Amino acid sequence: MSLGAVTTRSTRPARGADPLERLFEAGETAPVGVRGGLTPPLTSGYDGDLAIPFRSDRPTVIANFVETIDGVVALDDEGETGGGEVSGFSPTDRFVMGILRALADVVLVGAGTVRSSHGGGWTAQAVNPRRAAEYTELRRTLGLPPYPTTIIPTVSGDLEPNHPPFADENVPIVLVAPGATAERLRAKGFAAHISIEAVDTTDTIAAGALLDLAARLGARLVLSEGGPHLIADLVADDLLDELFLTLAPQIAGRAPGAPRFGLVEGVDLWPERARWANLSSVRRAGDHLFLRYRFEENGR
Numbered sequence: 001m002s003l004g005a006v007t008t009r010s011t012r013p014a015r016g017a018d019p020l021e022r023l024f025e026a027g028e029t030a031p032v033g034v035r036g037g038l039t040p041p042l043t044s045g046y047d048g049d050l051a052i053p054f055r056s057d058r059p060t061v062i063a064n065f066v067e068t069i070d071g072v073v074a075l076d077d078e079g080e081t082g083g084g085e086v087s088g089f090s091p092t093d094r095f096v097m098g099i100l101r102a103l104a105d106v107v108l109v110g111a112g113t114v115r116s117s118h119g120g121g122w123t124a125q126a127v128n129p130r131r132a133a134e135y136t137e138l139r140r141t142l143g144l145p146p147y148p149t150t151i152i153p154t155v156s157g158d159l160e161p162n163h164p165p166f167a168d169e170n171v172p173i174v175l176v177a178p179g180a181t182a183e184r185l186r187a188k189g190f191a192a193h194i195s196i197e198a199v200d201t202t203d204t205i206a207a208g209a210l211l212d213l214a215a216r217l218g219a220r221l222v223l224s225e226g227g228p229h230l231i232a233d234l235v236a237d238d239l240l241d242e243l244f245l246t247l248a249p250q251i252a253g254r255a256p257g258a259p260r261f262g263l264v265e266g267v268d269l270w271p272e273r274a275r276w277a278n279l280s281s282v283r284r285a286g287d288h289l290f291l292r293y294r295f296e297e298n299g300r
Contacts, residue, residue: 017090017091017092017095017285018090018091018092018285018286018288019045019047019092019285020045020046020047020092020095020096020283020284020285020290021047021283021284021285022047022048022281022282022283023282023283023284024279024281024282025048025280025281026278026279026280026281032053032054032055032056033053033054033220034051034052034053034054035051035052035054035060035103035142035220035221036049036050036051036052036103037049037051037141037142038050038099038138039134039137039138039141041131041134042099042131042134042135042138045095045131046095046096046099046283047283050099050103052103052221052242054220054221055241058211058215058239059105059106059211059214059215059219059220059221059222060220060221060222060241060242061211061222061224061234061239061240061241061242062100062104062221062222062223062224062240062241062242062243062244063223063224063225063231063234063240063242063243063244064096064097064100064223064224064225064243064244064246065225065231065243065244065245065246065263066083066086066087066090066093066245066246066247066248067086067245067246067247067248067262067263068086068247068248068250068251068252069247069248069249069250069251070251070252070253070254071262071263072086072252072253072254072260072261072262073086073228073261073262073263074086074227074228074260074261075252075260076260086248086250086252087246087248087288088248088249088250090246090248090285090288091128092285092286092288092290093246093248093288093290094127094128095128095131096244096246096290097124097127097128097225098124098125098127098128098131098135099124099135099138100223100244101122101123101124101127101135101148101223102124102135102138102139103138103142103221103223104148104221104222104223105144105148105149105214105217105218105219105220105221105222106148106149106150106151106214106217106219106221106222106223107122107123107148107149107150107151107222107223107224107225108151108153108210108214108222108223108224108225108226108230109122109150109151109152109224109225109226109227109230110152110153110226110227110229110230111152111153111154111155111156111158111159112227112229113225113226113227114152114159114163114165115158115159115163117164117165118164118165119164119165120164120165120167120168121150121165121166121167121168121171121173122148122150122165122171122225123147123148123168123171124139125147126168146170147170147171147172148223149172149173149174149217149219150171150172150173150174151173151174151176151210151213151214152173152174152175152176153176153177153205153210153230154175154176154177154181154185155177155178155181155203155204155205156181157177157181157182157184157185159175159185160188161188161189161190161191161194166190166191166194168193169191169192169193170193171193172193172195173193173194173195174194174195174196174197174213174217175190175194175195175196175197176197176199176205176209176210176213177196177197177198177199177205178198178199178200178201178202178203178205179198179199179200180202182196182197182198182199183198197213204233206233206237207230207233207234207236207237207239208237208239211239224240228261228262228263228264228265228266229265229266231263231264232264232265232266232267233266233267235264235267235269235275236267236269236273238275240275240295241294241295242280242292242293242294242295243277243291243292243293243295244290244291244292245263245290245291245292245293246288246289246290246291247288247289247290247291248288249287249288275295276295277293277294277295278293278294278295278296279291279292279293280292280293280294
């Protein structure tokens with residue numbers, strides 16, 4: 001086992017869900033359109049409404065991450081263990097994650113994140129079952145289907161049909177892979193709710209190709225939960241519009257032989273391509289901060 005491997009959960013003592021307190025909210029500009037308008041129970045829990053502006057030229061892309069005070073988003077040497085361990089399994093973080101999934105048409109998840117997950121998939125109801133009915137009602141009110149479509153890019157095709165996140169036949173899933181890999185995936189016999197889309201590449205799958213697919217599916221809002229390499233591709237190609245970032249009150253540290261990933265991995269942006277963002281809102285729940293950043297782009 002490598003020094004970076006994680007075998008246990010965070011040792012932070014268990015605690016209930018701290019209520020969200022709105023500390024700052026920037027004024028909104030008039031958008032082309034928005035996705036949002038929370039139902040009263042969710043508005044109360046979020047301490048205010050939430051609406052995400054649409055772009056006019058492509059689907060709006062938002063990302064949701066949690067990181068430690070020292071900027072760690074994944075605690076193992078493969079970049080696959082994070083989320084709950086980083087947040088200390090914060091119920092409030094899961095509440096916000098549920099809202100964002102409930103608003104999305106598509107949830108974009110990297111294959112490494114999928115392989116490390118043994119839960120119920122990327123729906124609001126799966127991440128926060130206690131408020132499942134509220135998320136379901138929000139999607140009904142917004143005229144959305146019961147669940148967003150999950151898009152999973154994979155170059156290797158190292159995914160198996162019996163993996164737990166694939167079990168719910170009501171949740172549409174699209175596996176995106178290079179042509180030869182797509183053929184191998186089809187031969188594995190995935191269930192009918194899982195479709196396989198071939199792309200013209202032999203190695204990396206461009207973030208733009210994933211958004212083109214999302215647009216063909218009719219998506220207006222794409223939520224990325226896909227790990228630090230996937231978000232790196234979005235940032236590098238100027239495709240990330242907003243970032244919802246939870247700052248968890250722990251320090252993970254790094255040491256030689258124990259790599260731990262930051263928010264963006266695999267691309268060098270500074271100084272020529274450094275990205276700057278505008279702070280859109282700040283909320284607090286206990287010792288966690290919930291930050292929303294907006295990246296200004298042409299076409300907004």
